[in-house]
Amino acid sequence: MNGRPKIGVYICHCGINIAHTVDVDEVVKFASTLPDVIVARDYRYMCSDPGQALIVEDINNMGLNRVVVASCSPRMHEPTFRKTLITAGLNPYFLEMANIREQCSWVHEDKIAGTEKAKRLVESAVVKVRRLEPLEVKEVDVEPSALIIGAGIAGIQAALDIADAGFKVYLVEKTPSVGGHMAQLDKTFPTLDCSACILTPKMVDVANHPNIELLTYSQVEDISGYVGNFEVKVRKKSRFVDVDKCTGCGACAEVCRQAGRIPNEFDEGLGMRGAIYIPFPQAVPAKYTIDKENCLFLSRGKCGESPKCQEACEAGAINFELQDEIVEFKVGTIIVATGFDIFDARKKPEYAYGVYDNVVNALEFERLVSASGPTGGNVVIPQRGKKKKKKEDEEELGPVIPKNITFIQCVGSRDKSVGNEYCSRVCCMYTAKQAHLVKDKIPDAEITIFYMDVRAFGKGYEEFYDRVRREGIRYIRGNPSEIFKRGDKLVVKAEDTLTATPLEHETDMVVLSVGLEPRSDRREIIDILKLSSSPDLFYLEAHPKLRPVDTATDGIFLAGCCQGPKDIPDAVGQAKGAASAAMILLASGKVKVEAQTSVVDEATCRGCGFCVEVCPYSAIELVEINRAGWPVMVARVNEALCKGCGACSAACLSGSIQQRSFRDTQILPQIEVLGVK
């Protein structure tokens, strides 16, 4: 672009959004007096087709070579106006936007002062636009495969969708089986279909799908690269069982010397397993795993004469020599579906969880009520954390069936004292469901639910809540303050806030409806992918409304509860959304990379590497160059990786790394206009 800048300035009314506090006519008059401004116009909605047509016409008729649009934040409409410039045959980076809406009209009331400020903002855009340089948008190829981290229902659904569309999927799961928390649930609200019955077919599908490579008992160690070209390193932890040989017969688990001694994570510690185990009967893959911390042979080097499991295994699958394996592959896009942890009720000591056996959390209760659970679906008071009672005692007493069960909602949700201000969205409904299931199993049980509010917002939820209430379940509005023991009963101390009556409620068993929390190991993924978190510590989406499955990093998407508490339909819906977002990239096969990248002045760079350290995208490295005969280190930017965030130029002491379109020489004149006068 040679010759003098010829600038067109376009000022938007945005209906009355801008015009209400800014005298647009006056700003137009002012803009036309600025140096090199050939034309200044206003329009009611500059982003509309006729608005954009104005710009195109002026570029064609007047030979404009720079455009300033004074309207809203560039976040929404910068791409719109860049396209307008392209339509008119101009380099799209000869555009500068002045934000006279969010940064002016919306935040001011005084029209005179607002107009003055709008003028300054327009002038600062004009002085910058003259200094802009044409930039080229490059494209890179997209590796036609996806990585999905976490194989709960969200990860499974996303994997199936992408695989069905014909792309390769690597599904990585940390635990020995896919399924996640949904596999632990008994029935699902509000339709009461069996969780395992609707989930297991999908679990089997991911294992058998020709396009899915399932990596269970595996962990993502490192991810580098950028959208379209991520390089992934996964550690396949050793199961000490050759999965190709293991038939899943279970003979090993029966003979394990540790059988029945180790709390089973899948049963929330209420059931027991051995050191060689399968988490639950429908686990996928149906392969056994040796837990090396608890295996006598692996932890102490000795297991009787010889490990019994090895003797029992007819397939010869058990191999104590097996090592972790590192698998490396390339993917074009990544979906994070790492799920959640349940709230640790010990953080609310007033509820005496962990003190009394008959105070359980909802997930434990889910296992108790499940037919596949440790009690075969009998709701009994669990005996845990204690030495087994003498056999005679047990026979004498038998399992204790609670006749009075109390649920407490919002444990660890909507509670500033534990740092969780949010609503976990599922507890109201699962509590209603669990209460209903108890009614089913122990028809004469008295059931009370303490609640703050009942949020039954989903399809069929209110109807279900209504049905449960009609079953004679008592809802008391009040947040209990304490649980203590009186005789062999538990006493829940609370206030019925509807009648303002303090009460002490005697019960046999308390179920704490614990909320959903960000995973305790959430930092692992943050460190690897440099994800951001929202204040609630769940992973942050790119936009709360319009980009709910995207992250700030291109090509990385979120699905399920890692982004915030969700029920199953929402998790599945979001997983399908994330899969579709990923497939847009995979199907188009090309991705545009940022043009406003950083660039190093190798003559002045001192090679300190500050920029290398601060770069969140690992886009900068130090390289050796020859400077007049001397070997010196300087920074170099990989433009495909650079996202134009500008962190490097802020860190550089010598001003040697500059971001295109945001160079010091381009920004300082802006500051001068805004500040000096």
Next chain:
Amino acid sequence: MVDNAKLKDVAKEVISREDVRLLIGYRPGTYGFRARPAFVENSDQVDELIFSPACVSNLSSYLTLEEKTPLPRGVEPDLRKVAVMVKGCDSRALVQQLVEKAYDREHILVLGIPCRGVVDMAKVENRFPGVISGEIAMEGDNLVFSFDGKEETVPKEELLAEKCKRCRYPTPLISDLLLDDEVERFADDDYSDITAMEGKSTEEKWAFWEEQFSRCIRCYSCRNVCPMCYCEDCVLDRLKPVWARRSVDISENTVYHISRAYHLAGRCIQCGECERVCPVDIPLMLLNRKFYRDVEELYDYEPGIKVEEKPLLSTFSVDDKEDFIL
């Protein structure tokens, strides 16, 4: 105190090594009690080397100051080691330079001097005005001044440089050869003067610094002597864009000093050279130590301690304090 005979022996050995091209140390100055840098290129020159409480300057600056003049085609650069004598405080500059990858560790050879303090030469000249030539030695807690054929003993407390009274690291934190026994920490910085300054009102502080900066003649000595100011092309010298104008006035002087203080945040290693060389006595360490203290309190970080450490302002942790952000 370092034995000067031993110092010369070590220096002779070092400069005779094949892989060492230059040794930077101290030798007696040309006036009064002063010492000045010595650049030793062969073993004949080692006899002039000394170390004494007069050896105030931080020689680590020379490692980055040395100009790499363009080499004719075909001429290989001389990449042999440069040996440098450093006190505890100076050694931290080497550490920080290495943290910032200013040069390779293998390109330097560090002769560490455990140090009990150096003098404030201005105080010495006040105490012994008009002395043409003299020497200083340290004996226990006293300084012994020999001049005009006589000796005078002064408690070191009276004439020690201020930075030495706050010194936390008397023994070099990096060295290849230690020239004396290690010296235990004998002082600390209580920041009392900083606290006093912080207690003043904004107006008082501004009045104070306005007076200080108004005297600045922009000689750039503070920048040139600073071991951490070694950009090939300083942003404050740039013409495109002009961050600070050349004019010597309160506004531009303030920009200059504040920019420098910010560029040293998390990097200044407290050698105090800027303040020492200032011809108009601007208390620059008051600024630098304010940043030093903030960095220490906010991020539990002291620059120039460990070579493996990452530079403070290029690292980020979600647990970083940010309550100072408005």
